[in-house]
Amino acid sequence: MLNIKNLSVSYGRKVALTVPKLSINKGEIIGVMGKSGSGKSTLVNSCLGLIPFKGQVRIDTNDVGILMQEQHYVDTMTNQKMIEGMLNTRIKRDKKLAELIDFFDFSSQLSLHFKNLSGGQKQRMSLIMVLYQEPELLFLDEMTTGLDFESRQALISQLKIYFKQHQTTVLMVTHYAQEIEALADKLLVIHDGQVKAFDEPQNLFKQYIGYSAFIVDNRTEKSIKVQQPEDEYKVARRLIDNGDDFRRTQSDIELVYTEVMKGQRS
């Protein structure tokens, strides 16, 4: 669905991003993580052709959607008028739109103005308009930044259902490991303009963390690395005997990310 070859983006003399090769298959959801200034937005912007770049970016569809962190709309009309105007349709007569509004629980916000919506409601409204166009490929750039925990959780679970139903291919940039854990098939870690890791979380977990790990919750939050199932049993036994509250994890994104970033220059 998206193929990148020898991509290089520079701002003036500074090379901000180089990606020798990257392929995203149809229906895959890719979560992109990296520090501020690492090149995440540069990746999205070059894929969208919004900035000049060298190399190849091939997108196998014309139905591309994008949702950035902040949206600005005119504020002279209600949300309903704006949605209907921008999509050139009427909610009453448009089953697809009515269903989306229902899905994102937006009916009671239709009579309001955009500026009076909460951050989560603003994101929902933008999503309704983006998803109405049934993009095959969707770019999400920090769509839940600034949302409170509950709004983020709600949005993530709605999107999880939606993406599954529609087999949308998604590249989402986020600072929240939890978002990737809930939605992404693969994790892409960018640091200093370079791809440091790109694979399914469980593969990266095996590579960077080991066979499995126990996180001792409540007390220490320390992770214990184990390489073999037998070791896992021994560690579990010890933790149980100590009365510790722990959980087993094989795809903890935060652990993987921390491990990938170890040894990288800041």
Ligand SMILES: Nc1ncnc2c1ncn2[C@@H]1O[C@H](COP(=O)(O)OP(=O)(O)OP(=O)(O)O)[C@@H](O)[C@H]1O
């Ligand atoms: N228009 C620009 N002109 C010059 N330098 C830029 C421009 N846009 C980005 N950069 C630089 O390129 C690098 C990558 O920026 P980018 O916006 O892609 O990072 P990011 O990972 O998306 O950061 P954040 O998480 O803060 O959004 C940074 O060093 C940034 O300062």
